[in-house]
Amino acid sequence: xxxxxxxxxxxxxxxxxxxxxxxxxxxxxxxxxxxxxxxxxxxxxxxxxxxxxxxxxxxxxxxxxxxxxxxxxxxxxxxxxxxxxxxxxxxxxxxxxxxxxxxxxxxxxxxxxxxxxxxxxxxxxxxxxxxxxxxxxxxxxxxxxxxxxxxxxxxxxxxxxxxxxxxxxxxxxxxxxxxxxxxxxxxxxxxxxxxxxxxxxxxxxxxxxxxxxxxxxxxxxxxxxxxxxxxxxxxxxxxxxxxxxxxxxxxxxxxxxxxxxxxxxxxxxxxxxxxxxxxxxxxxxxxxxxxxxxxxxxxxxxxxxxxxxxxxxxxxxxxxxxxxxxxxxxxxxxxxxxxxxxxxxxxxxxxxxxxxxxxxxxxxxxxxxxxxxxxxxxxxxxxxxxxxxxxxxxxxxxxxxxxxxxxxxxxxxxxxxxxxxxxxxxxxxxx
Amino acid sequence: xxxxxxxxxxxxxxxxxxxxxxxxxxxxxxxxxxxxxxxxxxxxxxxxxxxxxxxxxxxxxxxxxxxxxxxxxxxxxxxxxxxxxxxxxxxxxxxxxxxxxxxxxxxxxxxxxxxxxxxxxxxxxxxxxxxxxxxxxxxxxxxxxxxxxxxxxxxxxxxxxxxxxxxxxxxxxxxxxxxxxxxxxxxxxxxxxxxxxxxxxxxxxxxxxxxxxxxxxxxxxxxxxxxxxxxxxxxxxxxxxxxxxxxxxxxxxxxxxxxxxxxxxxxxxxxxxxxxxxxxxxxxxxxxxxxxxxxxxxxxxxxxxxxxxxxxxxxxxxxxxxxxxxxxxxxxxxxxxxxxxxxxxxxxxx
Numbered sequence: 001x002x003x004x005x006x007x008x009x010x011x012x013x014x015x016x017x018x019x020x021x022x023x024x025x026x027x028x029x030x031x032x033x034x035x036x037x038x039x040x041x042x043x044x045x046x047x048x049x050x051x052x053x054x055x056x057x058x059x060x061x062x063x064x065x066x067x068x069x070x071x072x073x074x075x076x077x078x079x080x081x082x083x084x085x086x087x088x089x090x091x092x093x094x095x096x097x098x099x100x101x102x103x104x105x106x107x108x109x110x111x112x113x114x115x116x117x118x119x120x121x122x123x124x125x126x127x128x129x130x131x132x133x134x135x136x137x138x139x140x141x142x143x144x145x146x147x148x149x150x151x152x153x154x155x156x157x158x159x160x161x162x163x164x165x166x167x168x169x170x171x172x173x174x175x176x177x178x179x180x181x182x183x184x185x186x187x188x189x190x191x192x193x194x195x196x197x198x199x200x201x202x203x204x205x206x207x208x209x210x211x212x213x214x215x216x217x218x219x220x221x222x223x224x225x226x227x228x229x230x231x232x233x234x235x236x237x238x239x240x241x242x243x244x245x246x247x248x249x250x251x252x253x254x255x256x257x258x259x260x261x262x263x264x265x266x267x268x269x270x271x272x273x274x275x276x277x278x279x280x281x282x283x284x285x286x287x288x289x290x291x292x293x294x295x296x297x298x299x300x301x302x303x304x305x306x307x308x309x310x311x312x313x314x315x316x317x318x319x320x321x322x323x324x325x326x327x328x329x330x331x332x333x334x335x336x337x338x339x340x341x342x343x344x345x346x347x348x349x350x351x352x353x354x355x356x357x358x359x360x361x362x363x364x365x366x367x368x369x370x371x372x373x374x375x376x377x378x379x380x381x382x383x384x385x386x387x388x389x390x391x392x393x394x395x396x397x398x399x400x401x402x403x404x405x406x407x408x409x410x411x412x413x414x415x416x417x418x419x420x421x422x423x424x425x426x427x428x429x430x431x
Numbered sequence: 432x433x434x435x436x437x438x439x440x441x442x443x444x445x446x447x448x449x450x451x452x453x454x455x456x457x458x459x460x461x462x463x464x465x466x467x468x469x470x471x472x473x474x475x476x477x478x479x480x481x482x483x484x485x486x487x488x489x490x491x492x493x494x495x496x497x498x499x500x501x502x503x504x505x506x507x508x509x510x511x512x513x514x515x516x517x518x519x520x521x522x523x524x525x526x527x528x529x530x531x532x533x534x535x536x537x538x539x540x541x542x543x544x545x546x547x548x549x550x551x552x553x554x555x556x557x558x559x560x561x562x563x564x565x566x567x568x569x570x571x572x573x574x575x576x577x578x579x580x581x582x583x584x585x586x587x588x589x590x591x592x593x594x595x596x597x598x599x600x601x602x603x604x605x606x607x608x609x610x611x612x613x614x615x616x617x618x619x620x621x622x623x624x625x626x627x628x629x630x631x632x633x634x635x636x637x638x639x640x641x642x643x644x645x646x647x648x649x650x651x652x653x654x655x656x657x658x659x660x661x662x663x664x665x666x667x668x669x670x671x672x673x674x675x676x677x678x679x680x681x682x683x684x685x686x687x688x689x690x691x692x693x694x695x696x697x698x699x700x701x702x703x704x705x706x707x708x709x710x711x712x713x714x715x716x717x718x719x720x721x722x723x724x725x726x727x728x729x730x731x732x733x734x735x736x737x738x739x740x741x742x743x744x745x746x747x748x749x750x751x752x753x754x755x756x757x758x759x760x761x762x763x764x765x766x767x768x769x770x771x772x773x774x775x776x777x778x779x780x781x
Contacts, residue, residue: 196658197658197661197662200627200656200658200659200661200662201633201662202565202566202587203565203566203584203585203586203587203588203630203633204565204566204585204586204587275464275566275569276565276566276569276570317542317544320542320544320570320574321542321543321544321570322543322562322564322565322566322567322570323564323565323566323570324564324565324566324585325564342450408451410451411450411451412450413450414450
């Protein structure tokens with residue numbers, strides 16, 4: 001692998017506090033040097049010009065569904081990671097709701113095997129309970145040894161107090177976070193969108209915001225009861241103001257609670273469903289405007305640790321159904337950076353450095369991914385190079401994902417990825 | 432950030448407030464999926480056409496859509512709606528074919544989309560859809576491009592019912608033939624019962640205020656959440672049925688959908704005591720009001736036989752008006768010269 005010298009760019013690396021013109025040298029899959037423009041001299045390098053571009057640590061998505069094993073018609077690890085690379089991501093964490101459920105070290109290793117053809121680094125997140133049935137814990141120690149970076153029953157929330165408490169205790173011992181899809185499914189049976197005015201108008205049963213905040217509060221209560229400073233609860237795709245407030249309170253009380261917000265939850269509200277557009281159907285659902293605004297505020301004030309896409313590909317024939325029958329989920333890897341820049345930076349003036357932190361530095365820290373989300377010397381040579389002012393049209397038909405289920409098709413976004421480098425290899429180059 | 436980059440960012444931002452796309456709708460403009468699709472002019476022309484067709488010599492009327500093909504696609508059971516759509520199509524000379532869930536490939540798992548495409552390939556020029564899923568007509572309209580008439584979708588809407596109810600109300604109130612935004616000014620209409628599950632309630636509550644009416648929704652909170660008042664303008668909630676009746680010229684009773692009550696804390700005896708349309712209550716609080724019911728009725732629950740069959744009842748008129756209105760809707764759907772894909776809709780705004 002030839003060393004790469006990225007020259008002339010504006011380097012933003014929140015982990016090292018750099019936000020200035022810097023050149024970057026990558027050797028053997030690691031960051032070898034970061035220095036002032038024109039300072040790095042090294043023979044036999046491939047030189048990449050990053051003039052007028054931002055050079056940043058590759059993006060990290062702690063919440064994607066790559067659908068393998070079992071549902072290769074929706075996505076494969078190869079196609080999902082190709083989409084991730086095109087979106088500037090160099091690390092994705094794959095959820096365990098595959099077929100079979102990833103509740104074993106074998107499946108965890110299978111997902112990381114070179115035969116899967118991943119373009120970038122995939123870290124599996126393993127099931128917290130066997131088969132994600134919410135009854136018996138999986139083997140956290142051996143799952144971690146096989147490469148799992150967290151445990152969750154994503155999509156099938158852990159409702160029982162006793163089993164959730166056991167999961168928190170066992171995960172703390174293995175030094176793994178427990179990720180919870182916070183939805184009290186006892187309140188959401190038959191529901192396909194957010195409860196409220198729009199749901200009533202459309203004649204759809206609505207999920208109350210309490211179904212999310214109630215479970216977050218329950219989890220926080222259990223976390224407090226466990227009284228082990230190593231226990232770490234991570235709230236997946238948080239979408240309501242009440243749940244965010246619960247996270248804030250827990251942190252003030254010294255508990256280790258982190259949370260992620262998906263781009264669609266800070267960009268869209270429930271009105272985006274329009275006339276039953278299934279590409280605006282996901283779980284948690286698009287919420288009311290006040291919740292969307294709360295997500296933006298939480299991101300700006302630092303209450304939100306990271307942006308995660310919840311990339312959830314589905315085949316066209318699955319989404320082209322009656323709204324209530326269509327599966328939940330939208331793709332998100334290729335629109336995340338553009339949406340974040342367009343909404344958070346352009347509209348809300350959040351500095352680009354904060355956006356990089358939310359999409360790279362902080363998600364890597366939340367899941368303890370050492371050497372990721374940073375361009376400090378010795379870190380993985382994971383780099384995204386993007387044009388922060390370039391406007392482009394996001395077209396689902398051009399997506400590298402197998403599935404095209406996105407509500408952002410045709411949107412004009414600002415901030416375009418021009419190159420993605422994973423462990424020293426160029427894995428995406430805008431043509 | 433370099434200063435020049437920031438300046439560039441600023442400039443671009445001010446030039447581009449909108450980032451979402453505009454999509455072109457494939458929905459045929461003569462589809463009726465929601466009463467909100469209809470302008471006042473549309474309402475006028477539908478009611479005028481219903482009058483004309485109803486009075487027309489059946490032998491002349493029979494030539495209007497002679498041998499044109501209308502499909503009835505019914506995923507739910509229906510007596511009134513299905514029969515009246517069918518009679519209406521036949522009265523215009525059209526050929527009808529009925530596809531129902533129990534006796535078709537729907538049972539084998541064929542999707543709504545594929546069923547629609549199949550019907551179109553078989554020559555259907557218009558599909559009348561009844562579905563247990565809210566919004567299903569939008570999917571069928573988008574995938575077939577055909578005019579779709581919504582014959583009731585889930586808990587969403589039942590537009591032809593609201594139109595026949597409107598015709599019934601206008602005839603009773605003798606408002607004349609002209610439809611304006613004030614035709615029903617000063618008229619209060621109470622809709623009582625299971626509003627939450629009712630597509631009839633939604634269509635009527637969205638339609639009648641457009642002509643100046645005031646709609647009072649009445650029922651216990653499990654069946655009538657507060658958010659119902661936000662459906663549109665001129666809709667209020669009054670939980671006391673007697674008080675609602677006292678202000679109303681028209682009262683619509685809705686069926687208690689017993690099959691949907693599982694899990695709701697509802698005592699039927701208490702319900703009857705508070706919300707049943709019985710002779711005593713009607714004669715005390717609304718002795719002149721028109722009493723309506725979209726059917727099917729559960730006699731002795733939401734309405735007593737004395738009221739349903741009494742002098743104030745318009746229930747049989749509603750059924751009769753159904754055929755006239757549905758003739759107009761089918762006529763309109765099949766005589767359009769508007770090109771397909773003519774309507775554009777905007778994406779939702781942020």
